[in-house]
Amino acid sequence: MSQRWKITVEFNGTSFLGWQRQDHGPSVQGCLEEAVTRFSQEVVTVHAAGRTDSGVHATGMVASFDLEKPVSADKVRDALNFHLKPNPIAVLKAEAVEPDFHARFTCIGRSYLYRITNRRAPLALDAGRSWLISHPLDEKAMHMAAQRLIGRHDFSSFRASLCQAASPVKTLAELTVSRMGEEVRIVARARSFLHHQVRNMVGTLKMVGEGRWDADDVSAALAARDRSAAGQTAPADGLYFTRAYYPGDDFPEPISGGPSAPSSTNG
Amino acid sequence: MSQRWKITVEFNGTSFLGWQRQDHGPSVQGCLEEAVTRFSQEVVTVHAAGRTDSGVHATGMVASFDLEKPVSADKVRDALNFHLKPNPIAVLKAEAVEPDFHARFTCIGRSYLYRITNRRAPLALDAGRSWLISHPLDEKAMHMAAQRLIGRHDFSSFRASLCQAASPVKTLAELTVSRMGEEVRIVARARSFLHHQVRNMVGTLKMVGEGRWDADDVSAALAARDRSAAGQTAPADGLYFTRAYYPGDDFPEPISGGPSAPSSTNG
Numbered sequence: 001m002s003q004r005w006k007i008t009v010e011f012n013g014t015s016f017l018g019w020q021r022q023d024h025g026p027s028v029q030g031c032l033e034e035a036v037t038r039f040s041q042e043v044v045t046v047h048a049a050g051r052t053d054s055g056v057h058a059t060g061m062v063a064s065f066d067l068e069k070p071v072s073a074d075k076v077r078d079a080l081n082f083h084l085k086p087n088p089i090a091v092l093k094a095e096a097v098e099p100d101f102h103a104r105f106t107c108i109g110r111s112y113l114y115r116i117t118n119r120r121a122p123l124a125l126d127a128g129r130s131w132l133i134s135h136p137l138d139e140k141a142m143h144m145a146a147q148r149l150i151g152r153h154d155f156s157s158f159r160a161s162l163c164q165a166a167s168p169v170k171t172l173a174e175l176t177v178s179r180m181g182e183e184v185r186i187v188a189r190a191r192s193f194l195h196h197q198v199r200n201m202v203g204t205l206k207m208v209g210e211g212r213w214d215a216d217d218v219s220a221a222l223a224a225r226d227r228s229a230a231g232q233t234a235p236a237d238g239l240y241f242t243r244a245y246y247p248g249d250d251f252p253e254p255i256s257g258g259p260s261a262p263s264s265t266n267g
Numbered sequence: 268m269s270q271r272w273k274i275t276v277e278f279n280g281t282s283f284l285g286w287q288r289q290d291h292g293p294s295v296q297g298c299l300e301e302a303v304t305r306f307s308q309e310v311v312t313v314h315a316a317g318r319t320d321s322g323v324h325a326t327g328m329v330a331s332f333d334l335e336k337p338v339s340a341d342k343v344r345d346a347l348n349f350h351l352k353p354n355p356i357a358v359l360k361a362e363a364v365e366p367d368f369h370a371r372f373t374c375i376g377r378s379y380l381y382r383i384t385n386r387r388a389p390l391a392l393d394a395g396r397s398w399l400i401s402h403p404l405d406e407k408a409m410h411m412a413a414q415r416l417i418g419r420h421d422f423s424s425f426r427a428s429l430c431q432a433a434s435p436v437k438t439l440a441e442l443t444v445s446r447m448g449e450e451v452r453i454v455a456r457a458r459s460f461l462h463h464q465v466r467n468m469v470g471t472l473k474m475v476g477e478g479r480w481d482a483d484d485v486s487a488a489l490a491a492r493d494r495s496a497a498g499q500t501a502p503a504d505g506l507y508f509t510r511a512y513y514p515g516d517d518f519p520e521p522i523s524g525g526p527s528a529p530s531s532t533n534g
Binding site (some may be wrong): 010011012057059077078081084085088089090091092093119120121122123124125127129 | 277278279288324328344345348351352355356357358359360386388389390391392395396
């Protein structure tokens with residue numbers, strides 16, 4: 001009888017085409033599936049909570065797969081890490097779960113972190129790991145404007161043209177902007193996101209941070225339901241998949257992080 | 268009349284042989300001197316507050332040099348950054364200073380950060396930028412033991428055999444150990460350090476963190492004045508030069524960060 005496994009994974013997305021297996025280059029899924037096969041001699045599909053794009057990183061991606069081979073959780077973690085070398089992918093945790101667990105389909109929430117380095121000098125230590133913006137950003141204005149996007153809306157204005165989601169309606173639970181020195185951090189949390197939604201929201205908030213837009217412009221961009229009405233797609237470098245939530249995890253309802261009350265209307 | 272310049276520099280040390288110019292490979296000093304020449308057509312020597320080893324990083328190295336060419340501080344910073352590409356070196360700040368300023372000889376204090384990632388899984392995002400220790404570390408015991416090294420001592424037990432310092436006596440102003448999740452951070456501050464002193468102190472504190480040594484063993488290692496009496500040299504990966512202090516900067520006297528009073532005896 002096979003056992004379903006849940007793994008929590010960290011990876012540096014810089015050298016990958018993204019999560020999803022590709023014929024023409026390295027992917028996180030491909031590396032993980034190969035590592036599973038090398039240690040178990042079983043051919044598996046590894047499903048993830050989020051299919052991140054090329055260059056996007058993860059500190060807490062969750063994935064699942066089945067194994068016939070009877071092994072301990074520690075062995076799954078250590079054997080995968082051994083066979084993943086020298087790829088910049090690390091299995092932080094492996095847990096035996098019920099057969100109805102599915103990293104993607106039973107996931108009830110996802111969190112992302114977006115890192116901006118707000119300074120004039122180029123990135124030396126964080127090259128490929130943050131978005132360099134040299135114009136001084138007003139992170140408080142960005143945070144206030146971000147609250148206009150909280151709640152259930154038609155997010156067509158923030159949706160990549162290639163997005164395969166059935167509906168553009170999503171419920172954004174959190175979009176928090178804060179500053180730590182020269183770093184501006186944006187935390188986004190929702191049950192699920194449209195393709196490029198976080199990066200398109202960040203590109204839009206950048207307009208606010210630079211003083212070119214205000215919160216009303218963000219509301220208008222949302223209401224337009226048109227990709228060309230919102231800001232640029234922020235680069236992949238600054239984006240980190242940080243957490244996937246499952247039934248039993250604490251995933252709070254939409255919160256407003258600022259004085260602007262969240263809109264409860266759709267779109 | 269020439270102008271003396273002070274620059275504050277960030278670099279990823281992984282791809283360099285270290286700060287100092289070398290004939291057989293890339294160095295931070297060599298890259299900076301080349302960048303200065305490219306923008307000014309002047310041949311200069313760039314002096315640094317600390318001559319870091321291969322693999323050691325910096326978030327706030329300070330260096331100085333002279334230029335005949337009359338330029339603004341912004342121009343020095345931007346031109347150097349332009350000509351430094353694609354090396355992982357960034358000039359954060361350039362300041363015109365008095366001719367008696369010298370990054371090394373007028374420096375009155377230096378700070379380092381040492382990062383340990385304390386977990387079982389390998390490093391994906393922080394490969395080359397932190398020391399992975401899988402055995403659980405007791406950071407409180409490490410901090411208590413670290414206080415035994417505060418003050419003026421003969422640090423021969425923590426001195427690399429190649430160290431060129433005239434005397435093994437140094438005054439350690441701060442050695443603080445703290446934990447943020449799976450990261451154990453060690454901050455070291457002194458007027459100056461012996462070669463490998465920080466890495467040798469960190470390797471010794473690791474013995475304490477793992478429960479193999481206690482604070483008295485650290486005191487005994489210090490008293491032995493013999494390199495073989497202390498712990499291993501921690502890898503360069505986790506070490507960051509964070510700050511150089513100059514007259515006028517706030518560089519406090521030795522502090523004790525814990526309940527163990529600092530020793531005032533020498534050795």
